[in-house]
Amino acid sequence: MWSHSICKEPNLMLKQLERKLGRFCVPHLTWILIGGQTLFFLGILANRDLYGQMVLVPNMVLEGEVWRLLVFMFIPKTLSPIWFAFAMYILYLMGNALEAHWGEFRYNLYIFVGMLGTIGAAFIVPSQETTNFYLMTSLFLAFAYLYPDFEFYLFFILPVKVKYLGMLTAAFLVFSFIGSDLSGQLAISAAMLNFSLFFGADIARRVKGGKKRMAQKAQAIKEASTPFHTCSVCKRTDKSDPQLHFRYLPGEGDPVCYCEDHLPE
Known part of the structure; x- marks a missing residue:
């Protein structure tokens, strides 16, 4: 079932973590992300040099620009006002849905695991720039996995179920991983760490169950075609x-x- 996407042992561990660390949750995290991106969107429109101060560059962090460890989370995906407003609406929609499904603690955990993974991967190749692109992509994949039949209207006209957009996004990530250098591969892997932790066991079970069903179907077809x-x-x-x-x-x-x-x- 979609609502039990984390296997039992990790689920128990998450409950224990929530009891110990739940009080440290950041409330209204989606609104913080939206507010931060909106603030820096306006700032970049006023001063394009601001973007260069936001990207995560570990070498610059080691030189004292520690704010990059946080503000890279607020890099807007686009500088088009229309598309930015649309992106913020999607972020609001996804964030609220995921928080309602998981609860505040697990939603926090999903985002911060991806964030810390991205930071850790960035320090392996410290001269490269890193943004929040793949981390936000992992948020979309989680939404697509949990709400596969939700429909988006492409160009405000064409209804498309989010599971198909999720499949296209996953394919894009695979091809991006293959075609990227080490820093790009690390960034993709790190940002997908949260998705793997939350959904990896469920995906493995579904693949195993699918293979079993296919084998049973093949056997049934074989038996049905065997003359008596x-x-x-x-x-x-x-x-x-x-x-x-x-x-x-x-x-x-x-x-x-x-x-x-x-x-x-």
Whole structure:
């Protein structure tokens, strides 16, 4: 079931973490992300150099620009006012849905695991710039996984179920991973860490269950196509000639099958 996407042992661990750390949750995290991105969106429109001060560059962090460890989370995806407003609406929609599904603590955990993973991966190649792009993408994948039949209207006209957009996004990430250098691959892997932790076990179970169902279906098809009666003379069967009648007569060993056209006189 979609609502039990985390396997039992990790689920128990999460409950224990929530009891110990739940009081440290950041309330209204979605609104903070929206507010931060809106603030920096306006700031970048006023001063394009601000973007360069927001991206996560570990070498710059080590030189004292520690704010980059946080503000990279507020980098807007676009500088188009219309598309930015649309992106914030989607973020609001996804964030509220995920928080309602998981609860405040697990929603916080999902985002901060991705954030810390992204920061950790960035320090492996400290000269490269890192943004929140893949982390926000992991948020979309979580929404698509939990609410596969939710519909978005592309260009405000064409209804498309989010599961198909999720599949396209996953394919994009795979091709991006293959075509990226080490820093890009690390960024993708780190940002997807939260998705793997929350949904990996469920996906593995579904794949295993799917293989089992396919094997059972193949076996059923094989059994359905296997004839029950085969004439010992002409080799016609109840499958090849469903209207044909068969009879069994005593033989030297087992009874011998004959169709009605070849019954011994």
